[in-house]
Amino acid sequence: MASAAGLGPEPEGPRWAPVEHPHPEAGAADGLEDGVHAPARPLCKPRGICSRAYFLVLMVFVHLYLGNVLALLLFVHYSNGDKAADPDPAPAPAPASVPVPGPLARLEGIKVGHERKVQLVAGRDHFIRTLSLKPLLFEVPGFLSDEECRLVIHLARLKGLQRSQILPTEEYEEALGTVQVSQLDLFQLLDQNRDGRLQLREVLSQTRLGSGRWMTPEDVQEMFSAIKADPDGDGVLSLQEFSAMDPRDFHKYMRRHRAESSELVRNSQHAWLYQGDGAHHAMRAIRQRVLRLTGLSPEIVELSEPLQVVRYGEGGHYHAHVDSGPVYPETVCSHTKLVANDYMTVLFYLNNVTGGGETVFPVADNRTYDETSLIQDDIDLRDTRRHCDKGNLRVKPRQGTAVFWYNYLPDGQGWVGDVDDYSLHGGCLVTRGTKWIANNWINVDPSRPRQALFQQEMARMAREGGVNSQPEWALDRAYRDVRVEL
Numbered sequence: 241m242a243s244a245a246g247l248g249p250e251p252e253g254p255r256w257a258p259v260e261h262p263h264p265e266a267g268a269a270d271g272l273e274d275g276v277h278a279p280a281r282p283l284c285k286p287r288g289i290c291s292r293a294y295f296l297v298l299m300v301f302v303h304l305y306l307g308n309v310l311a312l313l314l315f316v317h318y319s320n321g322d323k324a325a326d327p328d329p330a331p332a333p334a335p336a337s338v339p340v341p342g343p344l345a346r347l348e349g350i351k352v353g354h355e356r357k358v359q360l361v362a363g364r365d366h367f368i369r370t371l372s373l374k375p376l377l378f379e380v381p382g383f384l385s386d387e388e389c390r391l392v393i394h395l396a397r398l399k400g401l402q403r404s405q406i407l408p409t410e411e412y413e414e415a416l417g418t419v420q421v422s423q424l425d426l427f428q429l430l431d432q433n434r435d436g437r438l439q440l441r442e443v444l445s446q447t448r449l450g451s452g453r454w455m456t457p458e459d460v461q462e463m464f465s466a467i468k469a470d471p472d473g474d475g476v477l478s479l480q481e482f483s484a485m486d487p488r489d490f491h492k493y494m495r496r497h498r499a500e501s502s503e504l505v506r507n508s509q510h511a512w513l514y515q516g517d518g519a520h521h522a523m524r525a526i527r528q529r530v531l532r533l534t535g536l537s538p539e540i541v542e543l544s545e546p547l548q549v550v551r552y553g554e555g556g557h558y559h560a561h562v563d564s565g566p567v568y569p570e571t572v573c574s575h576t577k578l579v580a581n582d583y584m585t586v587l588f589y590l591n592n593v594t595g596g597g598e599t600v601f602p603v604a605d606n607r608t609y610d611e612t613s614l615i616q617d618d619i620d621l622r623d624t625r626r627h628c629d630k631g632n633l634r635v636k637p638r639q640g641t642a643v644f645w646y647n648y649l650p651d652g653q654g655w656v657g658d659v660d661d662y663s664l665h666g667g668c669l670v671t672r673g674t675k676w677i678a679n680n681w682i683n684v685d686p687s688r689p690r691q692a693l694f695q696q697e698m699a700r701m702a703r704e705g706g707v708n709s710q711p712e713w714a715l716d717r718a719y720r721d722v723r724v725e726l
Contacts, residue, residue, distance in 0.1 A: 340688050341695070343654025344583065345535030346646065349373045352605070360529050368533075372604040372633055375645045375663040379635065380533065383642035384526070389590040391522050392513070393676050396549035401509035404550065405452055423483045432612055438477040441615035453499040454559055456626075457618045466493055502625070506558045508667075513547040513678075523547065530586055530680050533644070539695045544683040549590075552597060552667060552675040560602055560622035560631075560666035562659060563681060564647045581656060583684035585663075586644040587677055589637040595672030597637050600624060601665045604633035609661045628668035637675060656686045 347368070354370040360383070371377040384392075432442050440457055455463075464470040467489040470477060477485075501507045513519075515527040531541045552558075564582040587599065602621040603609055614621045621627055628634065635643055645665075651657035667675075685691040 340692050341537065341540070344540075344650075344656070344684065346650060347376070347378065347535070349376050349378075358533070360532050371635065371643070372601065372662075374605050375601070375647070375660045377601065377604065377633075377643065377645040380642045380644070381638065382640050383529070383533075384588055384590070384640045386639060388522055388526065389588075389639055389676075391520075392526075392547070392549060392588075392678055393590055395513055395520060395523075396511040396551075399511040399513060401511050401551060404508040404510045405504050405506040423485075423487075424479075426487075427479055427482050436479060438482060440475050440618075441612055441620075443477075444615055444620065445611065452505055453494070453503055454505050454623070456620070456623065457615075463490070463493055502555055502557075505561070507556045508550050508552045508558060510548055510550045512545075513549060515546055516542065526588075527680075530682075533586070533642075534584060534682060536584075536682065539699075540684060540691075541682060543695065543698055545681045548679045548681075550677050550679065552670045552677075554670055554672060554674065556597075556667070556675065557624050557669045558667035559624050560600065560664050562647060562661070562663050562665075564659060581684050581686055582647050582681040583656060584644060584646055584682040586642060586680040586682070588642050588679075589639060590676035590678060591637070591674070592639050593637045593670060593673055593675045595670065596628075596668050597670045597673075597675035598628060598634040598668040599637075599643065599665060600628045600631035600668050601633040601635075601662075602631040603662055603664055604631075606632065606662065611661075622664070622666065624666040625669045628666075634668065637677070655688055656684055 349370045349372075352370055352372060355367050358366050358368055360366045360380075366380055366382060369379045369381075371379050427438070430438055430442050432445070433439075440460060443460055444455060444457065461470075461475060464475075464477075465473075467485065469485045469489075470481060513523055515523040526547070527541065531538060534541065563585050602614065619627055619630065621630060645663055647660060647663045649657040649660050667677075685694060
């Protein structure tokens with residue numbers, strides 16, 4: 241039928257009509273041989289495949305197919321938030337900027353001997369006493385109770401102690417021997433004062449880097465003699481003498497003379513105790529006390545390294561060192577993944593030591609600092625086995641006392657500046673008995689924005705991971721409910 245819009249009549253479906261041959265002779269008249277019929281046009285029976293009924297059924301199926309496709313498109317359309325209907329969708333909101341941490345708290349020293357009263361535990365007063373201004377060093381008697389000290393030692397024993405310094409393997413020493421460095425480059429690296437001669441103190445400052453062995457002036461002179469590096473025996477190497485030396489002889493000598501534990505930079509055992517959520521209540525209490533003592537933000541303190549408990553037996557020591565080094569972005573802490581910075585050190589004495597074991601600060605409150613001046617007249621101020629008595633400041637271990645200091649100078653903007661060279665310190669030789677201490681190192685990234693991103697990421701992991709987000713080294717969580725008589 242015709243539509244009101246003036247369109248023509250709806251076309252009917254195609255029809256096929258049979259070709260009729262009323263007379264047999266018609267084929268012959270068309271030039272075909274007798275008995276051969278012309279090819280017939282396709283025939284459609286009234287109810288065959290070309291009928292109107294078949295066409296109507298086909299159209300129904302086509303409409304159903306199109307309807308399904310349309311429904312699928314509509315589903316995709318609405319599942320995507322109706323993006324197709326909005327050709328110019330509003331841009332996604334930008335992520336909120338990460339708040340930059342505020343200035344780092346830093347206690348003023350005022351003057352050596354200055355005391356201030358603080359309350360770190362409810363109902364009890366503590367006194368913070370300034371021990372030096374370079375480095376900024378303080379002492380807090382009675383920071384831990386005797387029971388807490390005994391408990392920390394007990395938990396460390398349950399966790400298991402391991403050697404604090406492992407001797408280099410033969411594979412490491414062989415690899416070190418294959419490093420290709422020219423004699424001239426190595427000489428210039430060692431020649432710190434650039435006078436063209438290697439003094440004993442310049443050699444001593446570098447010989448501990450590879451093997452972990454602490455070499456005395458006598459050890460270096462003995463080595464020079466054994467490998468014939470110093471023909472005139474004056475204890476000083478010229479460039480000519482150094483160039484004539486075969487570095488392989490040095491490595492052979494070090495392999496032949498294996499270091500004893502007393503000859504290492506550090507002779508002790510240690511264990512790590514977790515202090516985060518789910519830790520033993522005493523570990524949590526100590527961390528919260530450190531938080532109040534330092535005045536730093538909870539994020540910084542809670543995300544720092546766990547508590548390291550250290551045991552020095554008779555003959556134990558730790559030669560003088562600094563707890564952190566220059567700010568290098570590639571230096572990453574093994575626990576926190578921060579760029580490694582021990583902004584502060586908080587050290588706890590867990591027992592009274594019968595003999596020795598002081599913490600020495602060799603250059604505390606010196607007017608000036610020069611690394612090469614640490615070794616004078618065959619006396620190495622960093623050697624805590626032999627020369628602790630020559631250090632400027634020594635702190636005697638007293639059970640429950642805490643000492644803390646800043647390893648970095650401020651940058652003038654409330655953040656981390658340069659390393660404080662005056663923070664050089666070490667553990668004196670234990671001459672009698674055993675010494676137990678614990679360390680809390682407070683880690684801060686030298687970059688404020690990076691510190692903020694780290695804190696944000698750790699907070700996200702804690703929210704999403706819950707208990708499973710705890711680090712692998714937190715193996716002592718099983719002891720969080722332990723109750724022992726000590």
